[in-house]
Amino acid sequence: xxxxxxxxxxxxxxxxxxxxxxxxxxxxxxxxxxxxxxxxxxxxxxxxxxxxxxxxxxxxxxxxxxxxxxxxxxxxxxxxxxxxxxxxxxxxxxxxxxxxxxxxxxxxxxxxxxxxxxxxxxxxxxxxxxxxxxxxxxxxxxxxxxxxxxxxxxxxxxxxxxxxxxxxxxxxxxxxxxxxxxxxxxxxxxxxxxxxxxxxxxxxxxxxxxxxxxxxxxxxxxxxxxxxxxxxxxxxxxxxxxxxxxxxxxxxxxxxxxxxxx
Amino acid sequence: xxxxxxxxxxxxxxxxxxxxxxxxxxxxxxxxxxxxxxxxxxxxxxxxxxxxxxxxxxxxxxxxxxxxxxxxxxxxxxxxxxxxxxxxxxxxxxxxxxxxxxxxxxxxxxxxxxxxxxxxxxxxxxxxxxxxxxxxxxxxxxxxxxxxxxxxxxxxxxxxxxxxxxxxxxxxxxxxxxxxxxxxxxxxxxxxxxxxxxxxxxxxxxxxxxxxxxxxxxxxxxxxxxxxxxxxxxxxxxxxxxxxxxxxxxxxxxxxxxxxxxxxxxxxxxxxxxxxxxxxxxxxxxxxxxxxxxxxxxxxxxxxxxxxxxxxxxxxxxxxxxxxxxxxxxxxxxxxxxxxxxxx
Numbered sequence: 001x002x003x004x005x006x007x008x009x010x011x012x013x014x015x016x017x018x019x020x021x022x023x024x025x026x027x028x029x030x031x032x033x034x035x036x037x038x039x040x041x042x043x044x045x046x047x048x049x050x051x052x053x054x055x056x057x058x059x060x061x062x063x064x065x066x067x068x069x070x071x072x073x074x075x076x077x078x079x080x081x082x083x084x085x086x087x088x089x090x091x092x093x094x095x096x097x098x099x100x101x102x103x104x105x106x107x108x109x110x111x112x113x114x115x116x117x118x119x120x121x122x123x124x125x126x127x128x129x130x131x132x133x134x135x136x137x138x139x140x141x142x143x144x145x146x147x148x149x150x151x152x153x154x155x156x157x158x159x160x161x162x163x164x165x166x167x168x169x170x171x172x173x174x175x176x177x178x179x180x181x182x183x184x185x186x187x188x189x190x191x192x193x194x195x196x197x198x199x200x201x202x203x204x205x206x207x208x209x210x211x212x213x214x215x216x217x218x219x220x221x222x223x224x225x226x227x228x229x230x231x232x233x234x235x236x237x238x239x240x241x242x243x244x245x246x247x248x249x250x251x252x253x254x255x256x257x258x259x260x261x262x
Numbered sequence: 263x264x265x266x267x268x269x270x271x272x273x274x275x276x277x278x279x280x281x282x283x284x285x286x287x288x289x290x291x292x293x294x295x296x297x298x299x300x301x302x303x304x305x306x307x308x309x310x311x312x313x314x315x316x317x318x319x320x321x322x323x324x325x326x327x328x329x330x331x332x333x334x335x336x337x338x339x340x341x342x343x344x345x346x347x348x349x350x351x352x353x354x355x356x357x358x359x360x361x362x363x364x365x366x367x368x369x370x371x372x373x374x375x376x377x378x379x380x381x382x383x384x385x386x387x388x389x390x391x392x393x394x395x396x397x398x399x400x401x402x403x404x405x406x407x408x409x410x411x412x413x414x415x416x417x418x419x420x421x422x423x424x425x426x427x428x429x430x431x432x433x434x435x436x437x438x439x440x441x442x443x444x445x446x447x448x449x450x451x452x453x454x455x456x457x458x459x460x461x462x463x464x465x466x467x468x469x470x471x472x473x474x475x476x477x478x479x480x481x482x483x484x485x486x487x488x489x490x491x492x493x494x495x496x497x498x499x500x501x502x503x504x505x506x507x508x509x510x511x512x513x514x515x516x517x518x519x520x521x522x523x524x525x526x527x528x529x530x531x532x533x534x535x536x537x538x539x540x541x542x543x544x545x546x547x548x549x550x551x552x553x554x555x556x557x558x559x560x561x562x563x564x565x566x567x568x569x570x571x572x573x574x575x576x577x578x579x580x581x582x583x584x585x586x587x588x589x590x591x592x593x594x595x596x597x598x599x600x601x602x603x604x605x606x
Contacts, residue, residue, distance in 0.1 A: 157347065157349065157352075159345050159347050159349035160349045160350070160351055160352070162316055162336070162343075162345070162349065163343075163345055163349035163350075163351070163410075164351075164362070165315075165316075165335070165336040165337045166314060166315075166316075166336050166337070166342055166343045166411075167337075167342065167362050167363035167366055167410070167411075167414065168337045168338075168363055168366030168367055168414070169337055169362075169366050170337060173366070177362075178351055181353045182351075182352060182353055
């Protein structure tokens with residue numbers, strides 16, 4: 001009897017935790033379908049706010065910017081992060097300090113990184129724009145891609161690299177014919193994670209975008225709109241961003257698991 | 263003999279302060295099946311990896327047909343290594359695995375396909391050509407790994423514990439198979455093993471390694487019949503060791519019998535000597551028991567010659583004629599020519 005009660009209590013706690021986590025998100029998604037404009041009353045189901053998004057040139061422009069930033073920074077950070085992971089794992093003996101240096105961008109608070117990057121670009125006298133956001137996103141995405149690929153490399157059978165060399169392959173050939181194919185699930189998982197992080201990143205983009213509307217990303221656009229109150233349009237936009245993120249994350253996790261066993 | 267085929271000259275390997283291989287000099291002949299035999303930590307695998315190019319030499323040189331290969335990276339050496347873990351590429355099929363090395367040689371596609379087909383036939387795995395490595399059994403993986411290295415027809419094939427992961431029955435089948443392939447392809451095989459039986463069955467010559475150095479090099483028969491050290495005598499085959507001591511008349515056993523030997527090794531030392539006799543060199547007299555035990559028996563006899571039991575090998579015909587049983591008193595005798603004396 002006592003055990004059953006403990007079990008029930010645990011279920012209850014679980015329910016409360018999930019409610020705490022997901023009710024706000026559910027409300028957001030729910031209200032994005034609310035026909036009336038007010039967050040206080042449900043007046044009927046409608047897609048009209050999603051339709052309204054498509055007619056808002058500011059939002060479409062910001063969305064285009066976000067896609068450009070996310071795709072460019074993902075490609076760059078995946079490429080560099082994979083090489084970094086392989087290099088670090090080959091030269092493992094260089095030890096802990098290298099590991100810490102690589103992980104730092106994941107741990108340093110975004111605001112610090114944002115200020116640092118802003119100062120850096122100012123010092124260089126660089127013209128700010130989408131390109132500076134892309135470079136800034138590469139800085140932290142690199143660390144995430146590297147972490148994902150390195151996790152896979154921990155269980156990597158290095159003797160196949162030696163076998164490839166033994167059979168006459170150069171280092172480059174071994175890299176693209178043996179290492180990359182075997183690491184592909186982890187590389188794609190890292191890329192999806194990088195894409196997600198880039199899509200909803202706000203602070204760093206805000207600091208490194210420079211002046212003007214031309215380099216506004218979606219999170220920045222939402223921030224600009226929210227100063228005039230939460231509209232259902234924002235709810236719809238946020239729901240879309242969330243859906244993209246969730247799909248990417250789910251794919252990333254799936255691939256990473258599959259990669260470890262296969 | 264004229265110029266040697268693969269010449270290993272004073273090869274040394276240090277890992278930091280640890281010396282893994284201590285100046286090994288060895289000449290390996292063309293078309294030879296050569297075994298590096300030793301316990302783990304004897305340096306045999308390190309030596310093999312230096313031949314393959316995966317470990318840099320700390321000293322010495324390796325020459326193949328008169329020219330040094332010590333400075334060449336692994337992908338430029340006309341030697342191939344079959345890995346202990348097989349190291350098959352998990353994302354490629356059996357056929358793709360085997361073709362890989364030929365593609366690296368930039369051979370025409372037609373020729374690659376022909377070679378792959380041919381070797382798949384030799385190892386009898388044509389029906390598995392489109393399988394991935396994770397769909398193969400241990401024995402099948404082993405054959406694919408062998409085929410992948412062999413298909414390039416290297417001048418020397420290096421095999422790192424090739425049969426280590428197989429079960430006992432498969433292992434003895436593959437011993438004969440490896441021997442057959444070596445003769446058929448006419449390639450020098452250098453095999454690393456810790457299994458003395460494997461070395462005796464397959465190798466033309468064996469090098470026994472201990473503590474990073476060579477203890478003895480010779481044909482299986484030479485090493486079996488005339489071991490030069492107590493370690494070699496003990497490592498290869500079954501051997502009886504009788505503690506002996508020096509007296510004015512020569513050597514005497516623990517219970518006072520005078521003993522003569524064919525071969526007295528490293529007699530510089532004077533203490534803790536042993537006489538060593540192979541089980542099949544012991545003669546059996548006066549067997550009173552009649553009990554049939556099967557072919558080629560090994561009898562363990564408790565004697566006052568040594569604390570450990572004396573082992574006697576009895577061939578089928580003798581066993582059939584006399585049929586010993588446990589608990590029976592029997593006499594043992596042997597010839598001095600079959601006795602070796604070692605000092606610890």
